[in-house]
Amino acid sequence: EAGVTQFPSHSVIEKGQTVTLRCDPISGHDNLYWYRRVMGKEIKFLLHFVKESKQDESGMPNNRFLAERTGGTYSTLKVQPAELEDSGVYFCASSQDFVPGAYGYTFGSGTRLTVV
């Protein structure tokens, strides 16, 4: 089966610009997650979709970040306007089961965002 696909793989934008990251989960996986790793820090949870609904968005850093999941398929994460501290690697993951311990997550390769 195809894995979790993220694009772009890299993005360099100027401060104040807008960037949209996309994630295509594994087909049939209702659960989709966004995580972020800022340089030198841990990978941190951003939010969790179950189908098209936001189950938990408590990790979103501020209202400059907007996540959507159209029709319960792919998801986008928009940063508007981007700030320097938004630089990092954004990971998407999907899971067949609501409790990921049973099957675990499958992660994408990540999008490396650099804000200059």
Added chain:
Amino acid sequence: AQSVTQLGSHVSVSEGALVLLRCNYSSSVPPYLFWYVQYPNQGLQLLLKYTTGATLVKGINGFEAEFKKSETSFHLTKPSAHMSDAAEYFCAVSPYYGNNRLAFGKGNQVVVIP
């Protein structure tokens, strides 16, 4: 809330030597425990996981980890390092019930010396 501690951001190991990466966690509820590996220019790949049952868990590429509840640890080992093991390794914890987000450690960058 859960948290994970991985000490030593960079770990050097000689080819053929034991690989030992330490992971300690804190969790207010029974945890699921994971080790992920990230090879250069790739995504996070699941190495192994502990859910319930046997506390010694075997994963891919010869790695294994042992869940020790009394020590709140889940250390990762491999008897003999190979050059292809050079990667970054992450320990993560997720609660058995409640929210299902993963909490990660800071990661260990493993360098294998020929």
